[in-house]
Amino acid sequence: MPARVLLIRHSYGEIVSRLGKRHNRRWPPLSLLICASWLEKEGLTVTVIDREIETFSDEAIFKLAETHDLIFLSSSDVDRWQCPNLDYDSFIRFASGFKNKGNLYLTGAHGTFYPEPFLKMTGAKGVIREEPEWTVKEIACGRPLDEITGLTYREDDRIHANPDRPPGSLDLLPAPAFHKTDLKQYYYELMGDRFTILEGSRGCSFKCTFCSLTMYGKGVRAKSSEKLIGEILAAKEAGARNIYFIDLEFTINKKLARDTCDFLIKNPMGLRWACQTRTDLVDEPLLQQMKRAGCVLIHYGVESGSQRILDSVDKRLKLEKIEEGFSLTRKAGIETTAFFMAGLPGETAEEREQTLAFAKKLNPTYASFHVANPYPSTKLGERFDTGEIFPEFCGRSEDDKNELKRFARRAFLAYYLRLGYILNHVAAGNPALWRRQARLFLSYL
Template structure:
């Protein structure tokens, strides 16, 4: 019996660096099934055309096809189900994910090719489903956490959330047979908790994960990062929890372990402005945190209240200032097109941007999603139909579609870009941060990068040499020196630096690619091929390695 767990983004998402990646949830499902002895395989179909997808399904002929469905890829998911049924009508098709969870009744009513929907957290539900089918039972009735057709209606039940997230297998251990995955990009994203202490009206996370916040232990977090670092060579990570800093003691212990055990990584996270303090931020910077992304959404208290954010502009100001003092870049999310938003509300947000000086920001128009208070209210008041997501064919269903929204977005983006250019740290900032934070490799890299951009090579090298002198086992110092020497034409020194990186982290693909480029510069095509092929062996889906080998053949 073969289980295939698949994802296909919407058309535009195939070119998006985030939307094109597999949802982390599929990795957990795959890991649990494999750990329990089932033949499971994970597949990212985002960059495949439909002919290629159809051929893959005819070749794989899975007994069970599990598909991760978001609002943006709701139609692609349904087409994938139809393709599977065409390839093998006996294939059991199962949807999961946020859109499927909150729209299961509509999906099962209107799309007979979908056999079942996993509701919310899916590991135990999917495991029970697979066991049931493996035992020869095609009836899925009575499985908690599953929605199915029963008679002329739809039955569904809930399942208690997992008590201990540390019991789940590490997904990265089970990517050996993955299809269509660039592991260097995919495994950068790590989840360390489920749930969120907030209840924003535009977000479905509380209904999906439940109201309680469940946290992985710092020990489990560090062990997962170490495994990915050693096995796949990744040195940068993005911790994609809704609110990574919800528990200060956990964050500090995580940072303490990272530092004490010498993992020497760089990382980033998402948080809320009312869930950080200066002590925590200083620990994060010392442990390699580069930047924090905050959901700010608006500078208007009136609009924040409408969105259910439960934060104030004053809290935004304090969190932003503390983040900058700690030496981390400040990134913010903003929302435009909130009903009732007027010129004064927009000006309040523009003023806030000027005051907090974010290094970058993202602006999105407010959209409806199933499972949110915003959508439920709009349906209740008759402003949108209950089957909105069946009728609307776009990736998202925006709350407002008037020209004013786009003008607001343009003004916000223009201000973010202008402020961001001025917000960058300089030598005086680095000096102040060092007094507060102490020396750390993230700070030395940032300062060295500032000098390198200005071609002040000697000063940049001095910053990077601090890392190799203080922490000889830290690959970041050698990696930065390798790039620096390559920039100034000292190719032999560059080669030595990248070789040292591979002595410390043998699976580091960028070092393999850099050494291959240096070989090619010297006319050593065999050496170049050897390094590019080594990178491709480590990550069969690596786009850069594949392109370099292709160019080498041409």
């Protein structure tokens, strides 16, 4: 069995601008930290390098890799499983630089979507498809490769694709090895530093046509309340004071959400936390409970201000319900982030303007405007499959693509430069909020 294992999370730099400016998050590599914890429990020596915070050169990492028996390189950790970076060229260049490629395995969404191309482009030994923790453990513990599900690998100049791995119980995963990193170096611009992510569940029961769920497996798997609370305590002990629950829909399991809130209310630790969910999965009592438990921010995917477009992408949500959810969240005293997309199939210029108008009407604390991407394994991706790896946009001409980019930028500026928006936040008298919004705005320009 290998004795020394190197786990690496690749960094794409501070800003990705292929489809307009977008911040790469300086969030901990939660999945790799879970892998590290599991491997240490098996008696292995584990090194974790997160290139989002480490300053090692490529050459230094390649040299370090030569002293390890196995290397696992992640192209996207759990916070990017749903929406991976489309600019993967730097990942290919970095992965191709390892000399001992026979010990190199890739994890993340990129290889999951395109296992054979990524094997060929990088020269790696194998690609771990979908969630990596169980497969990483089995490889590191010396199980024969042909017996490991969820793995595509090369052997004798041939590429072998093993069957998919059935989703595992999240309660079986160990707590993240927070001691392998420094939470003081992680940051979420909408919350602050000493930051980490946690997850109470994986997967989603909704079927939006634009949303990629391949990494999560089918359905929703939730941790027990005891398991999640234990990980919250571990994060607090490691120095966290801001936590984002990375679940696709945190409140889809009401019992888990309420149990978590009850614990945090009864055991105040000074933690601030945020989550993502849908407006039809919250109600006034739950939101009030979340606020008392320390929730300061909720992310909502709105997508469009056109009911016709929402119906066409199978969002299964009415505009009125979205308005109600934002109103109740505001009433509870919780900040909101709303995500909007331009360029969904069949969308007209008039409907894009409806989206901007709806954003102003909802008046979230933060608003994000992006261009829709046809991710692989989604109905949107199947509709616009060109054979290209991670194609841009949805079958549009160059003029249309440029127009969508211009709209996203114009919508951003039009939203944040409203006099009423500025005056409302000045009147709120929250200097910390002003600073966060100013940093976010200036970084976009």
